[in-house]
Amino acid sequence: MRNASPLVVLALLAGCGGGEEAGNNSAGAADAPAVTLMNEEAAEADNAALAPLPEPEANLAAPDASLPGIDAPPLAPRAQPTATPTPEAGRAGAARIVRAYYDRIASGDYAAARAMWDDNGEASGLSPADYAKRFDRFADFKAVVGPAGRIDAGAGQRYVEVPVTVTARMKEGGEVVERRGIVTLHRTGDIEGATPAQQRWRIASAEILPRAPAPLPGSAPVPAPEAETPIITARYACEGGVRLIARFDNAKDEVTLRRGYRALGTLQQQPSGSGIWYKGEGGLELRGKGNAATITIPGGAPLSCEAR
Incomplete structure (x- = not known):
């Protein structure tokens, strides 16, 4: 009898499955998760990219399915070493979403732009x-989107901040205004029970403020304030993906809360033995100590939040 070829021997061994040990491995595979979950190490690996990849401009004439991360599956992982495999959308995908958002505004497709916010657009306020x-109210509208920052991964939620500079010309009067700030995106990680819609990047907040005008040639520099700045802005990430912006005015002992573009109200500081306590009309309340806070919005249950 002729000797069997190595390929045939390998095939026979694979068919046998390696006996009892193979059976044990098969049982273990049935208990393994169907997807690789993103952990802190994987998020750090994504943040460790030296430079963002070049991004093509969004094609607004194409259907939504052409915008990865909105109504299409997340982008495939970029070709770079990672600590552990991760199928989740990264920083490049987040920046692409912000560009698509402002392109829709520039084209006048306001309904589609609002739909890119969390909670079916309600997070816009x-x-x-x-x-x-x-x-x-703008005749011309242009946004320059910078590279996304670090991905904040924890408790099954993902947050990432994208810097933006907006230049627009008013329809009435023709005044040109320039603003810059941060757009924060949110998504649920690839965890059990999360729906595909929850796993896509959505806009959680937009803190776009007027840019300070440049000093005129030959003018004296603006002196630095002698005392501590009375205005402090904190961005709170709350349970359920709710994102709130708090503007503390220490000179007036009050704080203004905002969700998206809508101001929720102004709260007055209250005596507190420990931490901070602010109350407003209709049950609006903020209690906090350190970075942790509990914020109550009228008509809703108290939210556990963390300043970021």
């Missing part, structure tokens, strides 16, 4: 009509 009014 504006109704569809009010949202359209906010941006329809």
Whole structure:
């Protein structure tokens, strides 16, 4: 009898499955998770990229499915070494979403832009009509989107901040305004029970403020304030993906809370033996100590939040 070829021997061994040990491995595979979960190490690996990849401009004439991370599956992992495999959308995908968002505003597609916010657009803080009014006052609108920052991964939630500079010309009067700030995106990680919609990047907040005008040639520099700055801004990440912006005015002992583009109200400071306590109308309340806070919005349950 002729000797069997190595390939045939390997095939026979694979078919036998390696006996009892193979059976044990098969049982273990049935208990393994179907997807690789993103952990802190994987998030750090994604943050460790030396430079962002070049991004093509969004094609607004194409259907939503052409915008990865919105109505299409997340982008495939970029070709770079990672500590552990991760199928989750990274920083490049987040920056692409922000560019698509401002391109929709520039083209006048306000309904589609609002729909890119968390909670089916409600996180913008504006109704569809009010949202359209906010941006329809501009004749020209342009946004320059920078590279996304570090991915904040924890408790099954993902947050990432993207810097933006906006230049627009008002329809009335033709004044050109320039603003810059941070757009924060949120998504649920690839965890058990999370829906595909929850796992896509959505806009959680946009803190876009007027840029300070440049000093005129030959003018004296603006002196630095002698005392501590009375205005402090904190961005709170709350349970359920709710993102709130708090503007503390230490001179007036008050704080203004905002969700998206809508101001929730102004709260007055209250005596507190430990931490901070602010109260507003209708049950609006903020209690905090350190970075942790409990914020109550009228009509809802108290939210556990963390300043970031």
